[in-house]
Amino acid sequence: MNNETHTQKNTALIFAGGQSPLLHLSKYLPHSQWTIAADSGLDHALSLGVTPGVVVGDSDSVSEEALAIAHSREIEFISAPTDKDFTDTELALSHAVHIGAQRIVVVSAGGGRFDHAHGLLTSLFHPEWAHIQIEAFIDTAHIFVLHGASSLQITGQKNSLVALHAMNGMAHGITTEGLRWPLRNESLAPWVSRGVSNELTGTSGEISLQSGALLVVQPEAFTQIPQES
Known part of the structure; x- marks a missing residue:
């Protein structure tokens, strides 16, 4: 996605x-x-x-x-x-x-x-x-909804925050690219906070999901007021 x-x-x-x-x-x-x-x-x-x-x-x-x-x-x-x-x-x-x-x-x-x-x-x-x-x-947050099986590409400033939260039950088969603490075909439960406060290592990243539902949050996406060109 x-x-x-x-x-x-x-x-x-x-x-x-x-x-x-x-x-x-x-x-x-x-x-x-x-x-x-x-x-x-x-x-x-x-x-x-x-x-x-x-x-x-x-x-x-x-x-x-x-x-x-x-x-x-x-x-x-x-x-x-x-x-x-x-x-x-x-x-x-x-x-x-x-x-x-x-x-x-x-x-x-x-x-x-x-x-x-x-x-x-x-x-x-x-x-x-x-x-x-x-x-x-x-x-100030940009929020994305993922339902398995699906993937999402995100962009942002280097070191900006990214959070992942399971919704509606367990989320399985989560794999990330371009995040400081990667997940490799792993699961998240809605009652754990493991997915909080991750970071982009560059200016883009990718999150994929095999099953379940996943909330993806970039909490600082709109903190910088864009400059007029």
Whole structure:
């Protein structure tokens, strides 16, 4: 899996609610066929200069100003009741899958309520979405989702941090290239922290997985504000 392999026509960009994302994330946002805001993610999308095509959720935390802009621009709303079994972000993810996205990028500031942050992270690993390339920009971190059997190429500054976490049970057959502490066809359990605080030995690396689900995190990916060329 390589985040350069999917084109604009099958990519969905989702803005989650919560705190406002870092403004310089706009430098990294992919070109996408679909842009979806989950509730107050509408405010965050507009703050980054992005007009969503659709807003999903109960609209209980969207600002009046953002709602006025959305209506003036005739943005579509897919409403959901306030009392429901799913978060607005999960509904937005489900909508992206329904319309045929093959790559989904979720943008969130992180922070805020821990239960919402945890719910966002775990929803990325829905087993029915294992065939879709899913990643997230959360605060300063770039997050990737791997379902076996698959592989991922990452880039970053030399010595920058990389973390691997098993999700949804055991992750087997993990092999890494370009990391300071390599894994060679090994397994990780979700209750151990062995995969934390690894480092790139150069400016690129590769992680492959045979079975299970793996969370790959580059926690410092967006700490450096890119310079204007």
